[in-house]
Amino acid sequence: MIGARKHRVMGPLDYGRRMWVRLSLWATLIFLYAPIVILVAFSFNDSRRNIVWRGFTFKYYEKAWNNDALIEAFTNSLTIALISTVVSVILGMMTAVLLWRFRFPGKAPFEGTVSLPIIVPEICMGVAMMTFFADIGWPRDLPWPLNLGAITIAHISFSFPFVAMVVRARLTHFNPELEEAARDLGASQWQSFRDVLVPYMRPGLLAGGLLAFTLSLDDFVITFFTSGPETVTFPVKVYSMIRFSVTPEVNAASTALIMITIVLTAIALRLQNRT
Amino acid sequence: MSASSPIISINMISKTFPGGVQALDKVSLEVSEGEFFALLGPSGCGKTTLLRILAGFETPSEGEIFIDGADMGHVPPNHRPVNMVFQSYAVFPHMTVAENVAYGLKVTRTERQQIPGMVEEALELVRLEGLGNRMPDRLSGGQRQRVALARALVKKPRVLLLDEPLSALDAKLRETMQLELVRLQNTVGITFVIVTHDQNEALSVADRIAVIDQGRLLQVAGPAELYEYPKSRFVADFIGKMNLFEGTNVGCENGVLSVLVNGLGRLEIPVTEATHADVGLAVRPEKMLLLDEHPGDAYLAFPATVDKLSYQGSETRVFLANEKDVSFEVSVRNASRDSAADPFKGRMWVAWKHADTLILSD
Numbered sequence: 001m002i003g004a005r006k007h008r009v010m011g012p013l014d015y016g017r018r019m020w021v022r023l024s025l026w027a028t029l030i031f032l033y034a035p036i037v038i039l040v041a042f043s044f045n046d047s048r049r050n051i052v053w054r055g056f057t058f059k060y061y062e063k064a065w066n067n068d069a070l071i072e073a074f075t076n077s078l079t080i081a082l083i084s085t086v087v088s089v090i091l092g093m094m095t096a097v098l099l100w101r102f103r104f105p106g107k108a109p110f111e112g113t114v115s116l117p118i119i120v121p122e123i124c125m126g127v128a129m130m131t132f133f134a135d136i137g138w139p140r141d142l143p144w145p146l147n148l149g150a151i152t153i154a155h156i157s158f159s160f161p162f163v164a165m166v167v168r169a170r171l172t173h174f175n176p177e178l179e180e181a182a183r184d185l186g187a188s189q190w191q192s193f194r195d196v197l198v199p200y201m202r203p204g205l206l207a208g209g210l211l212a213f214t215l216s217l218d219d220f221v222i223t224f225f226t227s228g229p230e231t232v233t234f235p236v237k238v239y240s241m242i243r244f245s246v247t248p249e250v251n252a253a254s255t256a257l258i259m260i261t262i263v264l265t266a267i268a269l270r271l272q273n274r275t
Numbered sequence: 276m277s278a279s280s281p282i283i284s285i286n287m288i289s290k291t292f293p294g295g296v297q298a299l300d301k302v303s304l305e306v307s308e309g310e311f312f313a314l315l316g317p318s319g320c321g322k323t324t325l326l327r328i329l330a331g332f333e334t335p336s337e338g339e340i341f342i343d344g345a346d347m348g349h350v351p352p353n354h355r356p357v358n359m360v361f362q363s364y365a366v367f368p369h370m371t372v373a374e375n376v377a378y379g380l381k382v383t384r385t386e387r388q389q390i391p392g393m394v395e396e397a398l399e400l401v402r403l404e405g406l407g408n409r410m411p412d413r414l415s416g417g418q419r420q421r422v423a424l425a426r427a428l429v430k431k432p433r434v435l436l437l438d439e440p441l442s443a444l445d446a447k448l449r450e451t452m453q454l455e456l457v458r459l460q461n462t463v464g465i466t467f468v469i470v471t472h473d474q475n476e477a478l479s480v481a482d483r484i485a486v487i488d489q490g491r492l493l494q495v496a497g498p499a500e501l502y503e504y505p506k507s508r509f510v511a512d513f514i515g516k517m518n519l520f521e522g523t524n525v526g527c528e529n530g531v532l533s534v535l536v537n538g539l540g541r542l543e544i545p546v547t548e549a550t551h552a553d554v555g556l557a558v559r560p561e562k563m564l565l566l567d568e569h570p571g572d573a574y575l576a577f578p579a580t581v582d583k584l585s586y587q588g589s590e591t592r593v594f595l596a597n598e599k600d601v602s603f604e605v606s607v608r609n610a611s612r613d614s615a616a617d618p619f620k621g622r623m624w625v626a627w628k629h630a631d632t633l634i635l636s637d
């Protein structure tokens with residue numbers, strides 16, 4: 001009976017019983033979340049520098065809130081993210097349906113070019129966008145929010161392929177008889193698209209939209225190349241603030257951003273579960 | 276409503292798919308108002324293509340189709356007086372049962388106040404009353420099928436098309452649903468066109484059956500006629516079981532056909548029509564008798580040795596072969612418990628009436 005204890009069968013929920021499983025679990029959690037926890041914790045630190053803990057305070061949230069330039073950058077980021085998400089979802093959905101439904105000459109190369117923005121290094125995309133907008137003479141001195149046009153277009157161009165890919169993947173499991181059934185029951189092409197295909201794509205549209213939103217909200221490289229002095233976004237602003245000093249004010253603003261992302265994700269997941 | 280006026284008339288329909296696969300080859304047939312009509316054939320024979328042409332999801336390469344007197348040439352699926360029950364049922368997963376049934380009424384702008392009543396009526400018809408608020412993923416396969424039926428019938432189509440509607444159900448449920456379909460059809464009086472590869476299903480539900488093979492229409496007949504008088508070797512073999520003996524025609528005189536069958540010798544069979552081509556002689560297993568002695572002149576009889584028995588409950592299938600290696604399959608009904616135990620062995624006479632011999636030249 002020696003060794004009987006060692007060879008006890010492990011159930012699927014017994015992960016805590018083995019030391020190495022527990023260790024790797026903790027290591028993963030620390031790698032993933034320790035930096036974020038520290039970022040959030042030090043946003044409440046009552047010190048000008050981010051090194052030692054000097055007590056709890058909300059004053060850097062107040063400071064960040066009263067920093068007009070930071071709030072403006074934040075508003076710019078949200079505006080760009082919202083518009084580019086809406087456009088990306090529509091464009092990505094249409095691309096996915098096009099690629100799923102139709103056979104046309106040059107389909108394979110087209111499919112390749114759609115996913116190109118995902119593969120091309122961001123820095124190249126940034127430079128390309130900058131030269132493109134300069135070459136076509138994109139006006140720089142438009143009133144807000146029109147001056148965000150260049151950045152928004154750039155964001156759409158790298159966001160919608162993600163939406164297209166997510167939706168396309170979902171469509172491969174679509175039963176074409178569902179659409180035929182709608183047509184058979186008297187629906188026009190448009191009605192069957194609206195009543196059958198769109199509801200089927202909805203989880204993909206939501207997931208793709210969420211992806212597009214977060215991609216846009218935290219994009220730095222491409223935005224950096226397409227933004228002007230009047231059109232600073234949140235990541236670009238944070239970058240410029242850090243160049244002077246890493247203050248808890250940056251932490252506070254970043255924590256706010258994380259909260260917004262978490263809340264939006266939760267809302268999206270709830271919407272997805274409801275349908 | 277006269278029973279003979281054709282509700283569907285299919286005129287020389289051919290369909291060749293891009294890539295050159297010919298699914299249908301000059302098919303013509305008529306379906307009468309109020310009929311339960313079956314398209315029967317092996318998988319890939321073109322029967323589903325024909326159904327999809329009727330529904331408007333495929334366009335024929337040649338030929339024309341009239342439904343209820345109107346040419347369907349350029350009529351899209353949503354404007355045809357037909358509705359379909361799909362093989363996968365295609366119940367909309369994001370709508371409740373009631374919403375599924377109401378969908379066809381909503382998109383065609385039926386008056387809003389009338390819809391709930393019509394939905395309720397349709398659900399009662401298929402015996403799903405009280406399940407209107409369920410989501411489809413909470414239904415069994417049989418229930419989903421009923422939703423598909425209710426959804427199509429609520430539109431009061433001139434013709435209901437059913438694409439292999441029972442193939443996904445288990446054997447017991449399939450039999451129940453076959454009876455249910457016949458009951459439904461009697462209740463609503465709508466013309467049903469069903470596609471199936473299951474010959475038993477076709478025989479038990481349909482008023483008339485069209486047998487299709489490799490895109491060609493082989494025979495259209497009622498179940499009994501199709502079973503007892505198949506016109507070709509394919510139909511004889513596809514519907515039920517058949518003993519087939521290929522023979523050489525050695526002459527047809529005075530209403531008697533002489534056929535030389537390898538291993539059985541020269542057979543003389545009374546015929547009504549003279550044939551001069553080589554023929555196949557076919558006999559159903561249940562028309563054959565197993566006897567200890569030759570039964571006399573009214574019968575054709577051959578000695579053979581019992582090879583194998585297959586007990587099937589209601590019947591026992593007996594496989595025999597003679598010394599020239601001609602094999603016979605005889606089906607014996609187990610009419611009493613004693614007969615089920617009755618051993619068939621050794622040499623016996625396989626006999627059948629002259630009149631039960633089918634002569635197949637196609």
